[in-house]
Amino acid sequence: xxxxxxxxxxxxxxxxxxxxxxxxxxxxxxxxxxxxxxxxxxxxxxxxxxxxxxxxxxxxxxxxxxxxxxxxxxxxxxxxxxxxxxxxxxxxxxxxxxxxxxxxxxxxxxxxxxxxxxxxxxxxxxxxxxxxxxxxxxxxxxxxxxxxxxxxxxxxxxxx
Numbered sequence: 001x002x003x004x005x006x007x008x009x010x011x012x013x014x015x016x017x018x019x020x021x022x023x024x025x026x027x028x029x030x031x032x033x034x035x036x037x038x039x040x041x042x043x044x045x046x047x048x049x050x051x052x053x054x055x056x057x058x059x060x061x062x063x064x065x066x067x068x069x070x071x072x073x074x075x076x077x078x079x080x081x082x083x084x085x086x087x088x089x090x091x092x093x094x095x096x097x098x099x100x101x102x103x104x105x106x107x108x109x110x111x112x113x114x115x116x117x118x119x120x121x122x123x124x125x126x127x128x129x130x131x132x133x134x135x136x137x138x139x140x141x142x143x144x145x146x147x148x149x150x151x152x153x154x155x156x157x158x159x160x
Contacts, residue, residue, distance in 0.1 A: 019052065019053075019097075019136075020136065022042075022043075022053065022056050023140055025038070025039045025042060026039060026056055026059060026060075026101075029059075029060065029063050030063065030104075030108070033067040036060075036063040036064060036066065036067050037064070037067070039060050039063065040060040040061070040063065040064045042060075043056055043057040043060040044057070044060070051088040051091050051092045051095065051098060052088075052092075052095060052097050052098055054084060054087075054088050055084070055085050055088040055089075055095075055097070055098040055101045055102070056101065057081075057084060058080075058081040058082065058083075058084035058085035058088065058101075059081065059085065059101050059104075059105060060081070061077045061078070061080050061081025061084065062077070062078050062081035062082065062085075062105050062109075063081075064077045064081070065077035065078035065081065078113065081105075082105075082115060085098075085101065085102055085105065086102075089102055089118075093125075094125070094129065096125065096126050096129045096130070096133055096137065096141065097137055097140075097141075099122040099125050099126055100122070100126055100140075100141055100144060102118060102122055103118070103119055103122040103123060103126065103148075103150070104144060104148075106118060106119050106122075107119060107148060107149065107150050119150055123150060123151065123155075126141060126145075127155060127158070127159075130159060138159075141159070142159045142160070145159050146159075
């Protein structure tokens, strides 16, 4: 019964969640296993057409892999998350938020996974489109960029 209730609540949560909530959850999910599990649970059943939310679902899968103890689950979750995210980038290549999600994952993925090929491409796209983005997304990008190690001090200053 608890599983059914959890699934129903997750379904309704995904229908009503907005991007600002998802962004907050994504940031928190990178900090702890508990937050990553909560983020994954909230995104797991999302299957609608919003590519940005689908990209966050992909991110939730990669974060799930970060905290998984079983190697098989870790590999499967990471691969599924990356495939979902890459599909979203392919469908909406000019979406700065999707690019930021991919950049954040690639920046924080261990080198041995060899998922770092698009950092410069995503960084350039984000910087080029920054002024055209809505204020809320600009603030979100700015917050990420200020703590990122892949952006130069000059690039960080431009976004202030």
